[in-house]
Amino acid sequence: MSGEKPGLTHIDASGEAHMVDVSDKTETVRIATAEGRVKMAPETLALIRQGNAKKGDVIGTARLAGIMAAKRTADLIPLCHPLMLTKVAVEIEEDAALPGLRVTATAKLTGKTGVEMEALTAVSVACLTIYDMAKAADKAMEIGSIRLLEKSGGKSGDFRHPEAR
Amino acid sequence: MSGEKPGLTHIDASGEAHMVDVSDKTETVRIATAEGRVKMAPETLALIRQGNAKKGDVIGTARLAGIMAAKRTADLIPLCHPLMLTKVAVEIEEDAALPGLRVTATAKLTGKTGVEMEALTAVSVACLTIYDMAKAADKAMEIGSIRLLEKSGGKSGDFRHPEAR
Amino acid sequence: MSGEKPGLTHIDASGEAHMVDVSDKTETVRIATAEGRVKMAPETLALIRQGNAKKGDVIGTARLAGIMAAKRTADLIPLCHPLMLTKVAVEIEEDAALPGLRVTATAKLTGKTGVEMEALTAVSVACLTIYDMAKAADKAMEIGSIRLLEKSGGKSGDFRHPEAR
């Protein structure tokens, strides 16, 4: 990674924040996958699992919140372009080693801009929703490891996180 | 933390997700402070700092995005109550040890529900905005350590994260 | 019901639509319950039930959509006042006689305006979500019987639908 070359595309010549002009970019298929984790006490994970065994609600609610948030990305992130996602998928699975839950989100479209932010926003809001639904039992939970696992499509080419499994 | 007792307030008797009825709660002053971190390559941090020296835009934009997101919390988190924040403050400072940026957010109101989610949402969206504005230079950045530092007010009493400084 | 007396409060003296001034109304506890039904082919109901037996997703998703929509009521209905719900509950149960699903929603707050529209909006969007999730199997489903079952609180007093069970 050589930060000096690409620079900060959202900062224009005079240093002011701006939305990058993507008018002349080509429409290509773009996919991005991101992940994040919610670390919690083992008892909290047990509570969620138990609830999950019955009706799956913490995980089901967090999945939906993540999907819906992906559609709101351009409303939340000031310089993101509005775009029309053709797919958003959010998966949440237990990670006994944390202990806690691991959230993975994939966003996809055919368009002029990448969907990294949509995948990352889905992950973040799913994690926040997990926190919200379990916070009565455990306020010390920690959300972390939110990162882009991989992306494809677009001029900047493919990316795969160096630490991705 | 004894997860067994408080249980998951968002799961009702039959196991379905629901919005907790706070009608009979007392209106008290509620304050919550949360934090999060964006870890990046030293070159990326230098780029942001340099931009910041000129016009402060990455940090300024992320601060605003966090403040605005706090106001959208009930739109994003399915079971959060709508509420009227009387204060939202977002601070972003360099953390050379990461290296990266540390985001802190405080939310406040007089009301029937806590503002933990508002503070955590502000932190999350500010971190996502930092990622968005610097991702052309560094896609391997990682958002983490998002947690509630402290809260006060309400029936569940005060909380201070065991690992908070 | 004597429509002539109360008149249309949203139409002002000159006939123009306006938001009723509720500044001088008293804050009281207000509760409203509404219901609606989605009539479908028996095979469609079987499909939903089958899915429900596994992970409960059609019904779980529709419940969440209804809860979230209640919070957006003032955004959708032009002359509704913004308000801070303290409770929203959405229940969905099978109605073999339809055949189909019956949605019931209750909204509650302490405030100056009633929450009938919040309950009705929750029901409507939950029904729309059921339609959306099952429409690949059955486009002839019909949403109906959306009505206010009962409300309490406020100057206009309590109401109970004459045909409510």
Add this chain to the structure above:
Amino acid sequence: MSGEKPGLTHIDASGEAHMVDVSDKTETVRIATAEGRVKMAPETLALIRQGNAKKGDVIGTARLAGIMAAKRTADLIPLCHPLMLTKVAVEIEEDAALPGLRVTATAKLTGKTGVEMEALTAVSVACLTIYDMAKAADKAMEIGSIRLLEKSGGKSGDFRHPEAR
């Protein structure tokens, strides 16, 4: 209608709700028309007609609310794709036989997904708005007969409701 074949496209293999991947669908012209009805006391209809004679506000407001709601469909219905409508039309006419009002909405675009939900959402919110504006006179109104009249475009082919006039 043979529900068994098409299945529930929003439920994936493991039974979890997800947004259908439409990336590989062809862009075609898609049109959908839906209808709904608000049944009310004859006096209520007279009040609305009278107001309408003057400034047309109940009907005019409901029409606009329906049009605006169609644009919010993907925000309201969890698994709907965001899309760019090229046309939304909402018509509201008296139905003396109900007695009440009949709402019809048409949505159109060139895209990868159908616009049934946009048409149905427009109808639902227009009906809710009629209820809201007349509820001071008549709380027993009932919203019903919300259904897809016809749709064209897309892989699933054309549809015309068996009971449509």
Add this chain to the structure above:
Amino acid sequence: MSGEKPGLTHIDASGEAHMVDVSDKTETVRIATAEGRVKMAPETLALIRQGNAKKGDVIGTARLAGIMAAKRTADLIPLCHPLMLTKVAVEIEEDAALPGLRVTATAKLTGKTGVEMEALTAVSVACLTIYDMAKAADKAMEIGSIRLLEKSGGKSGDFRHPEAR
């Protein structure tokens, strides 16, 4: 007006934008009235008047857009507090001298913050809607004279624009 004293409340000690903490402010009745004008060609005004004579749509639509926008103020203006308006009224009348239309909006609530921005936002969006609906006939229209006419309530006391009629 002595700008030096009151200073810019949204800029904190370190010069960063922030949402003013209103937690300790008293809840008082707050009213604000703002106005704005859309100047257009006489033929455009005639067209609107003519349409208005039939169904009142340009003016009716702009009034509703203004009312709805007032409810979105905190979503649009970054440092505005969310609040619960108890009244929004928008009036639009012809001003032959411009020639064009004059928009007036009043917002009201009992709360801790003023409603100047809500009244000004209602005026601005109503003016934009007039432009949108008439722009096919006249792209040279100009929106202007948007200002606060008067406000009352709150610590800063009453205000009446020096040039208000």
Add this chain to the structure above:
Amino acid sequence: MSGEKPGLTHIDASGEAHMVDVSDKTETVRIATAEGRVKMAPETLALIRQGNAKKGDVIGTARLAGIMAAKRTADLIPLCHPLMLTKVAVEIEEDAALPGLRVTATAKLTGKTGVEMEALTAVSVACLTIYDMAKAADKAMEIGSIRLLEKSGGKSGDFRHPEAR
């Protein structure tokens, strides 16, 4: 400008407001630039300039608010089509002659509808944000001269405001 010919495209044959059907329009590159001004007391401008010298917050915040508002245009203006902007730029500069600030916004996309309203909405909300951030010092500020400077693309051809510099 000959208003009689083009007529009001948002009013249909029967005089009701409707969203124009753009389904059959060609996708072309569309650009629109709009401007507006905020007139204020010289002391207020000095205060903003002073804050600007430090951290640029009034102007930086207003620029971001304008960019974000452009993305919300179809949510605010009832009959605007949703669209996918590929560029939004907002510039704010001092105008000592006013005295005050001059806001210019440019919106761009490849699509079926023009982006005049997006540029005008960006300008309006940036001006409102300037008012909001400086109103503690000066409530008599006036927003004006909001107009379309030029647009290109689309069937109606190019436009340049007769009074544009």
